[in-house]
Amino acid sequence: MSPALRLGIVGFSLIGVCYGFARFAFGLFLPEIDADLALGPALSGVISGGSFLGYCLAIVGSAYLTERIGARAVAVSAALVAAVGMAGIAMAPNAFWLASAVMLAGSSTGLASPPMAAAVAAAVRRDRQDKTNSTINAGTSVGVALSGPVALAIGGQWRLAFAAFAAAALVLAIATARCVPSATSRSATAGVLPPINDDVARLIMAAFIMGAASTAIWSFGGQLATLRLGWGTTGIGLLWIAIGAAGIAGAGAGSLVGRFGIDRVHWGFLGAMAVSILAVGSGLATPGTTIAGGALFGAAYVMLTGVYLIWGVTALSDRPATGLMVGFLTIAIGQTAGAPLFGLLLDALGPNVTAMIFAGIAMTAGLARVNRRAPQPQ
Template sequence: MSPALRIGATGFGLIAVCYGFARFAFGMFLPQIDADLGLGATLSGLIAGGSFLGYCIAIVASAWATERFGARSVATAAAVVAAAGMAGIALAPSAPLLAVAVVLAGSSTGLASPPMAAAVSAAVRSARQDATNTAINAGTSAGVALTGPVALALAGQWRLAFGAFAIVAIVLAAAAWRALPAARGGDGAGGWPTLDAAVLRLIGACFLMGAASTAVWSFGGQLVALRPGWDSAGTGLLWSVIGAGGIAGAWAGALVARFGLDDVHRAFLGLMAAGAVAVGSGFASPPLVLAGGALFGAAYVMLTGVYLVWGVRAFAQRPATGLMVGFLTIAVGQTVGAPLFGALLDMIGAVGAVTSFAAIALLSGLFSAGGARTDRRDHPPPGRPVGTAQRAAPK
């Protein structure tokens, strides 16, 4: 098996488990968990905030650890953390212990992505790196797409579901240890990346896209619930098609190679905006709402793939850090965007709020990747192909 296929398949599974099961499945089972443990709205909100904080801390720590301990160790640790968190959810006897387990499980998402970028840079030939990175990134969608059917099939048996998810995560930990290189994701420079104009453009694009995405990620269920006759099964179906549509993000690398970062970026920002309007405007029929959800999912994962490629190219010798900058900024944008959308929803209604956030998505296209790399110290020396430093790094 080629390095690209071996690392791509392992990374796809790891991202699917950490994002789809360890992070997003909790929301699908929340009504049943609340009924059993009596979380209440206040504690549910604290859990959500803690999960975000855990993600932000974990992705920074993961980039740092990957550059020092290597992709294999950190990716394996991500799967183990996911397994421990989900086992904790399955066994939690009380709301406070459940909250700790949910935050632990959710933090695995921050741990998982940077080592995969480093593994690809270390072992996959440069011509296949963008395609492999974006295929791995699309694992998020596979995980999200599976949560809906699992929730429906188990009919509220959330402890059983999370116990099964924990077992899958242990399998992925073993696979990551066997399949991934031990090479580090850096050249020894360390430290926070230089925030020059090119990096600030990446941050601006990621922040606005992340903020705009909360119209669907945070409020999609609430928006469709406002429609007459739209029940909880319809909301679960919407989530499944969002996840299924996102699998198209696996082709982000191929599209970038053919059309360039800027053209793909702007095109899918437009599609994400259109999908959000279809889901939340209140004008579309149910089939069009589901089509809009699939379009949103495809565009969102495609855009995260674009930012992954953008960040890794910007920091050619520090791929884990390049990914961290973009993905952390998306999460910060989502944190700011969610309360802002909620306030707009109360003040001007669904149509005005969704339209405003679609416009924010389009504004992200004002930021251009350009052709230049960012930090001079991150450039490979003349004549050395990208990834050489990682291949030569000590194990």
């Protein structure tokens, strides 16, 4: 097995554990966590937003450290932080402890992505980098898809699930230490904030809005299914399996962008995200539309994050870790704002109106278009 292939497999797995387990599995188990700890929608939104806030703080430090001390050390740290955070969730006796652990676990995702972009830039041929990056990014989907069967197998015992997830993260830390190169940036601008040129500003606008809209499903998909359909652990587990399995399509982001360009792919999958939010949360939701909407959301979200990854790395081609950081950080800032807002609106307006508002928010991200004068990915 070539070093590049090993890197792709380990990177795919690292993203799957950090994003699928440490960050997004919280929404899967939220109804059971809410029942045990009496959180309520508003507090659930604040705690979920804390996960995204942890990501925001970590990804900035990760990009800086990757350029200074190398990809391997930062990637291993991501796996270890995920393990500690998820172990903390498993042991949480109250809402404050839970919020702290969720924030720590969520920060692992911020640590994970920049070193993988730097490692790909160092170890993979240039003509294969977009496809490799988008494939690694799709690891999110496998993590989400696997968390669903775990929930079904253990009957919603969320403490046991997060303990198992923490153990998986420890195993992955060892594999990461063996397979990820210690790549550092040779750019003279390493450690300096990137220039906010026109194309970077457009990326920031789009990523923020999409991130805010995505919390309708990531943070409240399980709650919406419970409110609309009375679903328990089994139904919500199936929804998460659908989200994760369909998200594998996001591995094709590099190929689609190369064929159709960023703008067309961006618009198309923002529309898919808007439809998915309505399918799960509107007054017309049925079991069939909810599962289909979850699948559509999974494909749309992972595809869109792949678009922003390529957009950022292209806009800052001499600093791939920082280019990825700009787009992914802004997604998380949007999620930090979007989760509490969704929770408040859900309390005040109910699921139907809130879902329509967030579907509309998703579509406004398409107003940001790639600067035609900027270099396009090949």
